[in-house]
Amino acid sequence: MKILVPVKRVVDYNVKVRVKPDNSDVDLANVKMDMNPFCEIAVEEAVRLKEQGTATEIVVVSIGEAKAEEQIRKAMALGADRGILITTDEAPSSLGVAKLLKAIVDEEQPGLVLLGKQSIDSDNNQTGQMLAALTGMAQGTFASQLLIDGDKAQVTREIDGGLQTLSLNLPAIITTDLRLNEPRYAKLPDIMKAKRKPLDKKTAADYGVTLSNSVKVLSVEPPAERKGGITVGSVAELVDKLKNEAKVLS
Amino acid sequence: MSILIIAEHDNASLAPVTSHVITAAAKIGGDIDVLVAGSGAQSVADEAAKLSGVSKVLLADDAAYGHQLAENLADLVAELGKSYSHILAPATTNGKNMMPRLAALLDVEQISDILSVESADTFKRPIYAGNAIATVQSSDSIKVITVRGTAFDACELNGSASVETVTGGHDKGISAFVGEDLAKSDRPELTAARIVVSGGRGMQNGDNFKLLYTLADKLDAAVGASRAAVDAGFVPNDMQVGQTGKIVAPELYIAVGISGQIQHLAGMKDSKVIVAINKDEDAPIFQVADYGLVADLFDALPEFEKAL
Numbered sequence: 001m002k003i004l005v006p007v008k009r010v011v012d013y014n015v016k017v018r019v020k021p022d023n024s025d026v027d028l029a030n031v032k033m034d035m036n037p038f039c040e041i042a043v044e045e046a047v048r049l050k051e052q053g054t055a056t057e058i059v060v061v062s063i064g065e066a067k068a069e070e071q072i073r074k075a076m077a078l079g080a081d082r083g084i085l086i087t088t089d090e091a092p093s094s095l096g097v098a099k100l101l102k103a104i105v106d107e108e109q110p111g112l113v114l115l116g117k118q119s120i121d122s123d124n125n126q127t128g129q130m131l132a133a134l135t136g137m138a139q140g141t142f143a144s145q146l147l148i149d150g151d152k153a154q155v156t157r158e159i160d161g162g163l164q165t166l167s168l169n170l171p172a173i174i175t176t177d178l179r180l181n182e183p184r185y186a187k188l189p190d191i192m193k194a195k196r197k198p199l200d201k202k203t204a205a206d207y208g209v210t211l212s213n214s215v216k217v218l219s220v221e222p223p224a225e226r227k228g229g230i231t232v233g234s235v236a237e238l239v240d241k242l243k244n245e246a247k248v249l250s
Numbered sequence: 251m252s253i254l255i256i257a258e259h260d261n262a263s264l265a266p267v268t269s270h271v272i273t274a275a276a277k278i279g280g281d282i283d284v285l286v287a288g289s290g291a292q293s294v295a296d297e298a299a300k301l302s303g304v305s306k307v308l309l310a311d312d313a314a315y316g317h318q319l320a321e322n323l324a325d326l327v328a329e330l331g332k333s334y335s336h337i338l339a340p341a342t343t344n345g346k347n348m349m350p351r352l353a354a355l356l357d358v359e360q361i362s363d364i365l366s367v368e369s370a371d372t373f374k375r376p377i378y379a380g381n382a383i384a385t386v387q388s389s390d391s392i393k394v395i396t397v398r399g400t401a402f403d404a405c406e407l408n409g410s411a412s413v414e415t416v417t418g419g420h421d422k423g424i425s426a427f428v429g430e431d432l433a434k435s436d437r438p439e440l441t442a443a444r445i446v447v448s449g450g451r452g453m454q455n456g457d458n459f460k461l462l463y464t465l466a467d468k469l470d471a472a473v474g475a476s477r478a479a480v481d482a483g484f485v486p487n488d489m490q491v492g493q494t495g496k497i498v499a500p501e502l503y504i505a506v507g508i509s510g511q512i513q514h515l516a517g518m519k520d521s522k523v524i525v526a527i528n529k530d531e532d533a534p535i536f537q538v539a540d541y542g543l544v545a546d547l548f549d550a551l552p553e554f555e556k557a558l
Contacts, residue, residue, distance in 0.1 A: 011378070017378045017381050026378060026381075026382050038494075094359065094360065095353070095354060095358070098354055117494070120378070120493065121377065121378055122377055123362065123378070123379065124360075124362045125346050125350070125362060126353070126360050126362065128350075129320065129349075130350045130353065130354035130360075132351055133350075133351040133353075138425040139320055139347070139425075141320070141343075142347070144487065154428065157343075158343070158488075159343040159430075159488075160342050160344075160441075160488060160496070161430075161433060161488060162431050163430060163431040163432075164317070164427075165430065166319070166426065166428055167425070167427075167428050168424065169423075177494075178477065178481065179480070179487060213359070214358065214359050214388060214390045215359045215386050215388045215389075216386065216389070217385070218385040219385045220385075221385070222382060222383070223381065223382070226538050226540075229539045229540040230541060231541075231542045232541050232542065232543050235550050235553040235554050236557060238543050238554070242523070246523045246540065246541070248445070248522070248523050249469070
């Protein structure tokens with residue numbers, strides 16, 4: 001089975017981003033970038049499926065700026081076999097990304113598409129579900145466990161009330177949650193090897209997809225700052241403050 | 251304008267978050283209909299009919315909708331939703347699962363997790379774990395939106411909408427429910443509780459969470475956890491508060507043994523009053539806390555409980 005893993009280049013999860021003074025966007029100049037953590041979990045799951053003999057080939061794709069090649073190379077160092085980089089002039093919308101991925105799914109015919117459930121920049125949580133709609137496939141979102149059994153995928157999902165298990169016809173779209181696995185670190189020889197793995201460089205036009213975005217960002221502002229708090233010296237003082245100052249306990 | 255709201259429910263009762271979405275819809279303006287898609291969900295429809303401001307309740311009662319499978323539900327809503335200007339659902343795991351699929355079927359974008367309605371086409375939403383708030387404007391003919399429940403008040407319950415049955419349940423046949431493992435708790439629901447007590451890695455193990463449960467029961471509070479505590483297996487995933495877990499905004503949030511990574515803060519920093527108890531005085535959680543107590547939680551928790 002071939003597995004397609006879309007990955008996204010995002011700000012490193014440890015970075016606390018700042019809003020630009022003109023409120024046009026967040027300031028990403030000189031900020032450390034990395035693979036979206038949920039995408040890394042998707043790559044790891046694909047690699048494990050290949051190690052188990054379930055998957056035969058892992059194709060990783062990234063859409064966005066040319067520098068996203070770094071994230072594709074990282075996925076290759078972790079075990080992906082080849083890559084597709086689609087460069088776009090502007091950051092594409094979720095639906096735009098889903099349409100490009102649909103074109104790749106048509107071309108590559110994967111048995112499974114594994115994606116992160118959400119990117120930690122836009123926090124949209126949309127692309128996998130949109131791709132599932134466009135391909136007509138079943139979707140197993142927020143996966144914490146994935147078992148492939150013949151032409152079915154059994155996926156356990158993290159839902160508000162606890163866990164839910166579904167059986168999906170393959171090919172299917174799976175989006176990863178935090179507990180699916182713990183991604184490995186790339187080894188130095190594998191990082192070197194990744195540099196020589198095949199990478200196709202494309203543009204959106206190559207797939208006949210016109211990117212447009214019907215949702216316009218008017219402004220980006222910092223959130224309301226919390227007023228500085230105080231340090232209390234004891235539990236007794238804390239309870240007193242909560243009762244008599246904050247009045248949240250009676 | 252006309253708005254369709256997807257009700258959140260478990261086939262037996264309507265989840266309170268639905269009434270918060272009604273308030274968001276009322277700010278957009280126009281007729282409000284509510285869709286209850288479920289199996290044996292008549293009582294949910296009757297409850298939804300009482301939500302103030304609702305014109306009619308559409309009940310799609312079919313086994314295909316019993317477990318809120320996105321494949322079946324999105325097809326139904328794409329069909330029903332064509333005549334509406336807005337389709338809204340709470341940003342619960344059900345809403346997040348189904349709404350993007352619906353949006354793609356309708357060939358429109360989806361707007362996630364709105365915090366405010368600026369006008370019928372303009373909304374505020376958090377990005378970068380809530381470290382920035384974007385104001386976005388949609389030119390789509392149908393606006394597909396998920397709503398952060400804690401950002402809107404609950405609506406009144408003095409409505410008397412009609413309930414209409416929608417026929418034509420359809421199982422797409424590509425996904426099937428196998429089973430579920432749902433948390434059972436007598437405590438208030440995490441996203442709706444007035445007080446939330448949360449534990450982090452500092453709790454050291456699952457057994458020690460008993461200290462939090464005891465305190466929570468005395469305060470009639472819900473119990474949450476940081477990602478670190480869930481990843482370590484102390485408690486199940488449904489307790490996670492944070493960027494990709496649950497978003498809470500209670501009157502009082504008590505963070506115990508939680509360092510306060512930005513991903514956790516994203517899930518709780520809109521709480522009215524925040525208390526942090528941590529033995530590390532440099533923990534970032536103290537930067538957002540109204541009241542910080544630098545102490546060993548194993549001393550402080552029993553003392554706290556006794557002082558109440």
